[in-house]
Amino acid sequence: GHFDQPLYDPDEILGIVSANIRIPFDAVEVIIRLVDGSRFTQFKPLYGPNLICGWATIQGIPVGILANNNVLFPPEANKATQFIQLCNMRDTPILYLHNITGFMVGKKYEEEGIIKAGARFINAVSNSQVPCITIVMGASYGAGNYAMAGRAYNPRFLFSWPNSRCSVMGxxxxxxxxxxxxxxxxxxxxxxxxxxxxxxxxxxxxxxxxxxSDVYWTSSRCIDDGIIDPRETRTILGFCLSVCYNTPIKGGNLYGVSRM
Structure with missing residues (x-):
């Protein structure tokens, strides 16, 4: 079918994402180099801004995207939970883009309910029925790896970039x-x-x-399905999504009990 190429060159990803995972980057800059026509409709952009959520198409195929822009706070977790449920209502596959050191810790955030919010998020990831694809763009540490559909959550495909690291924490x-x-x-x-x-x-x-935690060590132990060139991510996602669409996609609507 016909689809638009990104307006921004995917090769530029190499200039956006550093080989040093301590150097932050804006996940939106990566997303607009992966999606058709660089069109990305954000979901609640001003709420929980450290987690980017939104809809796009990749090679003509609709997809919901969750991408990290820093550590997760309760608003980010609540936003993700709702977004995953919406993707299931719309029968839309989900793409998770990791660059996450984990959930925020500390007395203030525990009083604000980070544990409950994080549990709801992971509950939604666990019970989501639509296909999910995971790309590790940078750090993928601890509970952040779980929340973003890491290996334990059985994504259909999971690829890592050569700069990435996966561990229980830094x-x-x-x-x-x-x-x-x-x-x-x-x-x-x-x-x-x-x-x-x-x-x-x-x-x-x-x-x-x-x-x-080095990507070559983790990949050799099958913690991902392979290391990919960041510039080829869009093409690979196109293949993966077309494989997902070989069978009808049906979202779920059962998420168990979520504590309020």
Whole structure:
């Protein structure tokens, strides 16, 4: 069928997304280089702005897109839950674009209900019946990986970009947590910590996490279906969506119990 090419060149993705995943980028800049005519209709753009949701077509095929623009707060999780349900009502496949360090933590956000909102989001992802495709564009850490339909949620296709990383959390943060736990336990048992040994073991642990969150390590363990060239993402998504449409697409409407 006939469809428009993006107005912005997909090759420019290499200039938008850094090889260093610590450098943030605007997910909308990536989306407009993947979708037909660079036309993307955002859903609630001013509410929960760290999670981009919206509708587009890729090679003439309608798709709902969720893309991360930073950490998730309760509004982002609530918006995603509603958007996933709408995609199911409209029988529209969903594309998840990961660049996520996780859900926001801290007393303030827990009082605002981040756990309930996050649970509703993951509930919607789990119970969604439309095909979903996942692309890991940058970081994919911890519960953020779950919320964005990571490997455990059985997306039809899951591809990673060569710069991406997948882990329970960032290597530095994980090492910091281990260090705190080790010091607390030593304090309780009255042991004295040898700083030199502690530093050596922390450095070793951090190097191991960095190695095991590397895309070539995770891909070799089938945590994705392969590493793709970011410039070819649109073409690959076109193939994947046409495969999804080989059978009728029917959304679900049962999401279990969501706590208010």
């Amino acid at each position: 290597a530095e943060q994980l090492t910091g947590v281990l260090d705190i736990v080790m010091r607390d336990s030593a304090k309780k048992s009255g042991k004295v910590i040898d700083e030199e040994t502690a530093k050596a073991s922390m450095d070793m642990f951090q190097a191991m996490v960095e190695n095991e």
